[in-house]
Amino acid sequence: MLCNALQRQPVPDSAMPPSALPDVWRASELAVSRAPVQPTGHPPLDAQLPNGGWPRSTLVELLLQQSGIGELQLLKPMLRALAKDQRIALVQPPYLPHARALKTWGIDTSRLLWLRADRAGDAQWATEQILRNGSCGAVVLWQTHIRSESLRRLHLAAQSTDTWFWLMRPLSCASEASPAPLRLGLRPAVGGVAVDVLKRRGPACDAALYIPLPDMPAGRHPLHHENAPVVQFAPAAITARNAAPVLV
Numbered sequence: 163m164l165c166n167a168l169q170r171q172p173v174p175d176s177a178m179p180p181s182a183l184p185d186v187w188r189a190s191e192l193a194v195s196r197a198p199v200q201p202t203g204h205p206p207l208d209a210q211l212p213n214g215g216w217p218r219s220t221l222v223e224l225l226l227q228q229s230g231i232g233e234l235q236l237l238k239p240m241l242r243a244l245a246k247d248q249r250i251a252l253v254q255p256p257y258l259p260h261a262r263a264l265k266t267w268g269i270d271t272s273r274l275l276w277l278r279a280d281r282a283g284d285a286q287w288a289t290e291q292i293l294r295n296g297s298c299g300a301v302v303l304w305q306t307h308i309r310s311e312s313l314r315r316l317h318l319a320a321q322s323t324d325t326w327f328w329l330m331r332p333l334s335c336a337s338e339a340s341p342a343p344l345r346l347g348l349r350p351a352v353g354g355v356a357v358d359v360l361k362r363r364g365p366a367c368d369a370a371l372y373i374p375l376p377d378m379p380a381g382r383h384p385l386h387h388e389n390a391p392v393v394q395f396a397p398a399a400i401t402a403r404n405a406a407p408v409l410v
Contacts, residue, residue, distance in 0.1 A: 200326070203239025204373050211344070212363045216240055218326050221317040221342040225333045225360065229256045229304075232355040233330060233348055235375045240326065241300065242268045248299025251275040251292050254285040255304050267377075286312050293319035293327060300326040310339060317341045336360055353378055 199215035201208050208214045216222065224233055234241075241250055250273060252259055261271045275298065279285040282305060289303045293316065303316075308331070320327040333347050340361070347358035354374040359367035 198324075200240055200243070202236070204236070206371050207357060207373055210359055210362070210367055210371060216326055217344060219321050219324060220327070220344070221313070221320050221340075222326075222328050223340060223342045223345040224328055224330050225336050225345060225347045226330060227333045227347075227349045229330075231348060231350040232375045232378050234302075235377055236348070236355060236357075236373065237302070237328065238267050238269075244299040244326070245270045245273045249273045249275060249297065251277060251289075251298045251301045253277045253289050253292075253301060253303045254279060254282070255302075282307065286316065289327075290316060290319045293323055293325055296323040296325060298325060300328075302328045302330065304330040306332060314341050 194213060197213065197220070198218045199211075199213040200218065201215040202211070211217075224236075226233055244250055250269075252274065254277065259274065259276050264271050264274065277285065277288055279288060285303065285305070286308065289301055292298050292301050308329075313329075316327070316329070329342070333349070336345070336347055342361065343363055345361035347360050349356040349358070349370075351372055354372055355378070357371040357373055359371070
């Protein structure tokens with residue numbers, strides 16, 4: 163009788179293997195959580211991301227070797243889907259958004275907000291307010307230098323709302339600590355972009371991913387042909403004809 167009673171006793175959680183516990187993942191496996199995600203539109207990249215897509219309500223860092231190498235085209239499937247019924251904020255982009263180019267991507271430009279602040283601190287404050295009030299479905303922020311406490315504030319603000327949030331920073335920032343659970347390094351590649359998974363909830367990804375981007379040129383051109391001029395001043399109203407090419 164005693165033996166039967168002992169056999170019927172439940173096994174404590176501490177004695178169960180990690181794979182049998184909910185919300186527990188091992189470092190050798192990609193994390194699986196209940197957090198909402200949206201497929202990136204690039205199957206090779208989805209296969210390397212926890213839950214198979216861009217996570218919502220969190221800080222995602224895209225660290226760029228240089229601007230204009232296809233970072234927005236990498237986000238194009240996601241932005242196009244969100245722009246159908248939600249607004250998208252572009253905060254402090256280094257180049258002028260080009261309405262005509264965005265329309266050819268199938269993005270409703272009436273749902274785009276372009277914010278350009280005089281100071282980096284103002285851009286970060288505006289981004290935090292957008293995240294906290296949930297007025298946009300997605301926010302893309304470009305920053306060259308940002309303090310660690312500002313990163314934490316933005317990450318906390320993202321966690322408080324149902325918004326997708328990407329922060330564009332230089333690739334040289336990869337060695338700096340960040341609260342972002344997902345960090346990707348982007349480098350130019352012929353006809354697409356090379357993606358290094360620098361940080362994720364899962365095992366290290368040693369090999370770079372090649373993500374083809376249909377709108378990227380198949381060959382390389384001199385640097386001054388690939389990048390639009392940096393914006394120094396933008397008047398309140400700009401026609402599509404006079405706008406510089408969008409950051410792609």
